[in-house]
Amino acid sequence: MSINSFGHLFRLTTWGESHGPAIGCVVDGCPPGLELDEHWVQRFLNQRGPGTSKNVSPRQEPDQVRILSGIYQGRTTGTPIAMMIDNLDARSADYPVNAPYRPGHADFAYDSKYGFRDPRGGGRSSARETAMRVAAGAVARLVIPEVEIASAVVEIGGEQDESRWQAMLDEARAGGDSLGAVVECVATGVPAGWGAPIYAKLDAELGGACMGINAVKGVEIGDGFAAARLKGSENADAMRAGGRFESNHAGGIAGGISTGQAIVVRVAFKPTSSIRVPVPSVNAAGEEADAVTRGRHDPCVGIRGTPVVEAMVALVLADHKLLHRGQCG
Amino acid sequence: MSINSFGHLFRLTTWGESHGPAIGCVVDGCPPGLELDEHWVQRFLNQRGPGTSKNVSPRQEPDQVRILSGIYQGRTTGTPIAMMIDNLDARSADYPVNAPYRPGHADFAYDSKYGFRDPRGGGRSSARETAMRVAAGAVARLVIPEVEIASAVVEIGGEQDESRWQAMLDEARAGGDSLGAVVECVATGVPAGWGAPIYAKLDAELGGACMGINAVKGVEIGDGFAAARLKGSENADAMRAGGRFESNHAGGIAGGISTGQAIVVRVAFKPTSSIRVPVPSVNAAGEEADAVTRGRHDPCVGIRGTPVVEAMVALVLADHKLLHRGQCG
């Protein structure tokens, strides 16, 4: 119900703006007794970190997480786990207050909703918030040790051949432009029976979770849109004795409930709207002016999106493990 | 948050099995004073009804809705609106208890979760439940009179040329097979400012809502997966004075909040798994046997999916209108 919270029983609440003093989160509902320290969380944050290659934002943020509650003697206590990351390399001068709205970015929509906004670094709408999703996802993984979650970029700028990507990224960056990407995430080890009928379907929750990641415009489960081009007889995943399936068009979910097969999610990231190429726009006063983003941004946000997709998948699965245990014992 | 409920402030709860005595729903949180009667709801139910053409299930269900509460002298009172439809043409003999699991259907997953299930007509997992979404969606439309919602099938079996569809459908039905489809839904008139940051983003909610419709495997907002193939400069929707946009790649949503442009959602329906073509499977005892569905089904569920997509879009928008009014006045 809350707009900055996610999950039912395993529940994440995040806070913080891109250029405020810090960002943080509260993870509520975590089972007690799990071994957890900052090193474990940091490992996943480092996968997302900026400044690690020329293909991602040059912003220098060590993103050093601190755990402020919910742990005693190295184990979770069942009480809320608060985590925080200080913002160190904010350059608010990059974001003049009267700048034209960046088309495709949240600027105009936030102003329309709230009447005004914190413009520095995108404020609350910055993808910096996703660091806390990654941190919470690291905790979620401890709840589901039986599950392995892995993801990869499978397409950049419409190109599936990896060997072409670096040249394309170099060209986009040089031109002050950006590229979209598709990320595929696979979760293996999920037993049959997680998820729930109707409005908490596992695919609905994964769909909502991934569509809510910054810059995402499409989500598929299993064959996704390609399934809409098959016949029913082609799309059927034949079953054999012992719970073995002969194919996995369904992506591991039927009727909103896991089948025991690998869960497959594919996520489309648009090219970031923070580009140096001028785009016609207006400012808050309604005056027309070209938008040119000068902040430090990723030429392809999908690359840093992979750990975020994994985190959201981990959060959904941990939550549904607990929900299933709650209802079905 | 509850597994058979949907929405935050404008909230739908549904109940009922395909072959039980009835199906029904409760719509909670509806504003008072709206004119509502059964004719209005029935109009939308009739769009979804089976037995209306050879392309949809021949099951004969008048689907006559009764409103049991929440209305006084033709207007909503602000209290829960209960609606109910009797199940009249259930043929449970079509569903022997020891039948092999229908691959792609929820049978196996339900048994894995709950230990047993009502097998008659798919029980709770039947798409019959979507009738109540349509009924609730009809109420939701009254909450958002400023919004026009329309949808259409834009692709069947991978084919976008409408003139080819009837032949394809005839062939699929004759062969006891089924076809997938893509449905596009457009909502115009949504003012800028609906939606909410982070975990109640309008696109996340629409994504989750539509992914949770039976047989849906993919959802796109605006350009969706195609956006992942564009450059940032191509994908940017230039803005001009007066709140005018020169394109709508974003599908009317930025940062999770409506921009005032048309909201565009595209939904991929897989071909139904209820087909007469035999598919290798197992039964609850683990014995291998071919699954052959003999019930009365749709050759292309996407066709009857259009009013359901519209209903889910209406439910999300009505809910977010109220949420926005609650927080921002």
Next chain:
Amino acid sequence: MSINSFGHLFRLTTWGESHGPAIGCVVDGCPPGLELDEHWVQRFLNQRGPGTSKNVSPRQEPDQVRILSGIYQGRTTGTPIAMMIDNLDARSADYPVNAPYRPGHADFAYDSKYGFRDPRGGGRSSARETAMRVAAGAVARLVIPEVEIASAVVEIGGEQDESRWQAMLDEARAGGDSLGAVVECVATGVPAGWGAPIYAKLDAELGGACMGINAVKGVEIGDGFAAARLKGSENADAMRAGGRFESNHAGGIAGGISTGQAIVVRVAFKPTSSIRVPVPSVNAAGEEADAVTRGRHDPCVGIRGTPVVEAMVALVLADHKLLHRGQCG
């Protein structure tokens, strides 16, 4: 969270007006495999039924419940359990539309909130809604077979001596007046560990659940207000080896979590505001006029309140058993 729903994982939604065609509820999140039929539910409804003695409303309602979903072959399936009771003996003529607001009743408050209301029999604000709480409570009891819940009226009109009550009730009824009552409910068999810190404390949930029953104005856990008159050394429940306590001032809950002792809740019911004694009031037009209730009412609603208090306690405990199992396994 929704205004006509109650509970987190084991969740009740009710609907219906006093003089509409029916009242009903949906119980969501019930574990699968529990034996349930209408006889079990009816048994508890009959405890609440009107027309059973001269001390309760003479309205003749058989209150025959029908279960419409969520059961297959006599057992719960894990899907929503819909229950319904037809309204048979509604006498709407007892409630003229322009009648003065009944002081103490919801009439004026509903009009203030919604602009208008269904006045027949109190509409949605009628205690008739509590029949569905009792029905849902009957299902909740199946979830917690280890728990025994019992309640009794312990005070009527300020008098604790039972032998005086009948004369007091006769006098009140003869005078068209009503009496308040205090109900005590005890739940034994709750293991230590149910409940949750801070905002889902077992006592907070019981407090909210019971304060939300029609006509309730006060709730106590354990010694309640009397505890505020003790010293800490007097109020302490000494513990002995084997989990034995030497007293139970705390009413079985510490820090919001059950201790394994009996859970004790005491609930104050005001005298019903539906009385024949004229009370100065105004009508919807703002004109002063005496309110005189002519409908059929209980001289002491606390008497019929006992099964409702038990039901709310059962709902809270069932919910928290599932919540505890979800988080802690």
Next chain:
Amino acid sequence: MSINSFGHLFRLTTWGESHGPAIGCVVDGCPPGLELDEHWVQRFLNQRGPGTSKNVSPRQEPDQVRILSGIYQGRTTGTPIAMMIDNLDARSADYPVNAPYRPGHADFAYDSKYGFRDPRGGGRSSARETAMRVAAGAVARLVIPEVEIASAVVEIGGEQDESRWQAMLDEARAGGDSLGAVVECVATGVPAGWGAPIYAKLDAELGGACMGINAVKGVEIGDGFAAARLKGSENADAMRAGGRFESNHAGGIAGGISTGQAIVVRVAFKPTSSIRVPVPSVNAAGEEADAVTRGRHDPCVGIRGTPVVEAMVALVLADHKLLHRGQCG
């Protein structure tokens, strides 16, 4: 739904242990554009602060709050407001790990639930958490400027005569004992129409909110338990033209909805269980031993409870103002 969150639209999540590095909260759903700074919040925290007189805990905590997000140029932005207070004067040595469970405290219940706990200063169960309720309540007050909330201790140790209290407190402190108290809170200026039927009744929400405050064992609305001793004709609040009432037995709420009269809540605080008087108990190993609390505690927690009661009332009212606006415009 979440165990460490409170509220529907205006929603508080708290975190932190008594002897961890800090405690904090996130306030989500706050309307944008409200003037807010740390001074405003601090003013209410100072009312709750320890070390201010001999009647409250001598723990020296400046309780200096920092606001970390959700504000730009001195106004709320509509995004989450994170607040944090560092723990400075924690003396964990006061809490040996193998100490006997303090009877009446949460120690035993937490261990029963989670298997182990942070014993330092009561960990999560410490009343230190209520500082964040007070901080959030300060923000809530900004949402409801039309409402005035005031509270007072009306009874200590069963004594209503204020002039006797100091001697009683001196005696209790000297004897290492503690006293209970009753706090009354009155909210004026609430318009008729806030609240909601059935399961989000204003009195149910206030009842749950106040019963969930540490050490609270009873809650009354209006005349509370005294109403159970009145006749209906005595308890009726006669209404006169112009929305004027001649009495307020109901405490400003009818049918769960505000009537425009003052809302009156009375809350019973037990004497704190942290006392120096030895009480027979057991430790985690099950061995019998007297519990003697040596930490620094309040002789009468009800005194510092007043700002907490006010905060909970403010949170409920702010939430219901937004809920009402959401549904009814």
